[in-house]
Amino acid sequence: MGVRxxxxxxxxxxAHVARVKALPPDYRIVYDEIQRYLFKVGPVDLIDGGVLPGLLDFFEEGAAAGRRVLDVTGADVAAFVDGLIKGSPTYADAD
Known part of the structure; x- marks a missing residue:
C-alpha cells in the first residue's frame, strides 16, 4: 500500500465520518454503538467489505424516509448487527 x-x-x-455526523441524533447514537461493537468483534474485512458504508447508506435512507432508527433496525439491535456479519470471518473467531 503506497502513500497515495x-x-x-x-x-x-x-467523508464517511462527516456523513455519520449528519445523521439525526438517534441514528448517530445507534451507528456509533454498532461501529464500536464491530471494531471489537466484527468482520475482518469491515471497512473494505462495505459493512459500515452499507449500514450508513441504510441509515441515511431510513432517516430520509422519516423513520425512527429502531423501526429500521428492529428492537433487537444486537440481532440486527449479527445478521449483518453472519457468515463473515470475525476477530472473535480468530481468538
Missing part, C-alpha cells in the same frame, strides 16, 4: 492509497483511504474515511 493511505491518503485516499483517509479522505474516504473523513
Amino acid at each position: 492509497d493511505l491518503i485516499e483511504g483517509k479522505k474516504q474515511w473523513r
Whole structure:
C-alpha cells in the first residue's frame, strides 16, 4: 500500500465520518454503538467489505424516509448487527 492509497483511504474515511455526523441524533447514537461493537468483534474485512458504508447508506435512507432508527433496525439491535456479519470471518473467531 503506497502513500497515495493511505491518503485516499483517509479522505474516504473523513467523508464517511462527516456523513455519520449528519445523521439525526438517534441514528448517530445507534451507528456509533454498532461501529464500536464491530471494531471489537466484527468482520475482518469491515471497512473494505462495505459493512459500515452499507449500514450508513441504510441509515441515511431510513432517516430520509422519516423513520425512527429502531423501526429500521428492529428492537433487537444486537440481532440486527449479527445478521449483518453472519457468515463473515470475525476477530472473535480468530481468538
